[in-house]
Amino acid sequence: MATLKQLRTRVASIKNIQRVTNAMQLVAAARMRKAQEDILAARPYADKLENILRRLSGSVDTTLNPMFVERPVERLAVALITSDRGLCGGFNSSVSRQVTSLASESEGIDLSFAAIGRKGRSFLVNRDYNVVADYMDVFRDLAFPAAASIAGDLTSRFVSGEVDRVVLVYNEFRSVSQQIPVAHQLLPIVPAESVEDESEEFIFEPDPRRLMDSLVPRHVNFQVWRALLESNAGEQASRMQAMDNATKNAGDLIEQLTQDVNKARQSTITLELMDIIGGAEAVV
Amino acid sequence: MPFELEIVTPERRLYAGTVDRLRAPGTDGGFGVLTGHHPMVASLKTGSVTFSESGASERNASISGGFAEVLRDRVTILAETAELSEDIDxxxxxxxxxxxxxxxxxxxxxxxxxxxxxxxxxxxxxxxxxx
The missing domain is CATH 1.20.5 (Single alpha-helices involved in coiled-coils or other helix-helix interfaces)
Incomplete structure (x- = not known):
């Protein structure tokens, strides 16, 4: 049994830990709210872009655009989005598992990785996966140009024929308590179903094909942006949950240890009393 | 006759309001839009979108290229980055x-x-x- 002093020190240190986890939970909660707002803020742009893409798909032969070209998949690029920092529960391990299962499904296919986030990079490097690009600290000040630059790098590798398919692996933010790892094909672009219900003919300026050519890179940029936003919100939600659990566990531990402290204190008092009584009896 | 204008970017909705007229930097040359314009999808180059709310003076937004979707009573400008001139630092x-x-x-x-x-x-x- 630990001594009274040891027990008191442990209670004090767990209280300190609890203060830290509680603070981290509050910070994560605030960041998550911001991240959720960012997801909502991206929606009008997403809807319109999708709209225009569908409208155009009807009047353009998409096979003419290099970003739509399906090739037999011999070389696959995987962009893995994780967090830069830890202490966020199972957030990173769940996407990493997704990579492991993707890798076991792709036997005979040459895999190369782009790591977005420190945690993903160390996961990939530790397992000797071929990491060809990494992007660190994207989430510190998450802004659209970061997404555009990642998308540009991935696109040029696809268009040059260096890889035959590009897949994004990230955590999708479903709700505060649910983040689901997903693998989303970025390139080649899966053609959208076209809409033909328009009562009026649209004027396309310039012609649909050139319009499509300038639209698809933006579409890809946006897919990456959306994945970053989802992952960011998921990370904060996951951290918030993990820190909430940690705070609760610390509370339970403190309760348990406080009882132990009291027991130890009581038994010391009892012992002292017995000593005194024993001494007194000897005198009398 | 005014129409609705929206300027949206991946990060936010920059502007939403009712305007009288609009000029945009089309890839093949600038164009103007009034209410009742024929439905159109146009790509835009880097430049400035000029619009004016009824009775108010003209306002400008600088955009880094993008698209305009024109419907009879509504125009949406999509740009990867856009800034209102009064916000430009x-x-x-x-x-x-x-x-x-x-x-x-x-x-x-x-x-x-x-x-x-x-x-x-x-x-x-x-x-x-x-x-």
Whole structure:
């Protein structure tokens, strides 16, 4: 049994830990709210872009655009989005598992990785996966140009024929308590179903094909942006949950240890009393 | 007759309001829109979108290229980055211009992405034109 002093020190240190986890939970909660707002803020742009893409798909032969070209998949690029920092529960391990299962499904296919986030990079490097690009600290000040630059790098590798398919692996933010790892094909672009219900003919300026050519890179940029936003919100939600659990566990531990402290204190008092009584009896 | 105008970027909705008329920098030349315009999808180059709310003076937004979807009573401008002229930070824009010019002047260096630097320069100059 630990001594009274040891027990008191442990209670004090767990209280300190609890203060830290509680603070981290509050910070994560605030960041998550911001991240959720960012997801909502991206929606009008997403809807319109999708709209225009569908409208155009009807009047353009998409096979003419290099970003739509399906090739037999011999070389696959995987962009893995994780967090830069830890202490966020199972957030990173769940996407990493997704990579492991993707890798076991792709036997005979040459895999190369782009790591977005420190945690993903160390996961990939530790397992000797071929990491060809990494992007660190994207989430510190998450802004659209970061997404555009990642998308540009991935696109040029696809268009040059260096890889035959590009897949994004990230955590999708479903709700505060649910983040689901997903693998989303970025390139080649899966053609959208076209809409033909328009009562009026649209004027396309310039012609649909050139319009499509300038639209698809933006579409890809946006897919990456959306994945970053989802992952960011998921990370904060996951951290918030993990820190909430940690705070609760610390509370339970403190309760348990406080009882132990009291027991130890009581038994010391009892012992002292017995000593005194024993001494007194000897005198009398 | 006014119509609805929305300017949206991946990061936010920059502007939503009712306007009387609009001018936009189309890839093949600028164009104007009034209410009842024939439905159109146009791509835009880097430049400025000018619009005026009824009775108010003209306002400008600088955009880095994008698209305009024109319907009879509603126009949506999609741009990857857009800023209202009153929000443009002159110092920041000047810094961006200087950075881009510096990068271009060192173009012997193979690390410099000339296309990207040129685009950055164009965006910075475009922002500065509006302030």
């Amino acid at each position: 002159r110092d920041r824009a000047e810094q961006a211009r200087d950075r881009a010019q510096q990068r271009l002047s060192r173009r012997v260096n193979p690390d410099v992405d000339v296309v990207r630097a040129e685009a950055a320069l164009e965006r910075a100059l475009n922002r500065l034109r509006l302030v």
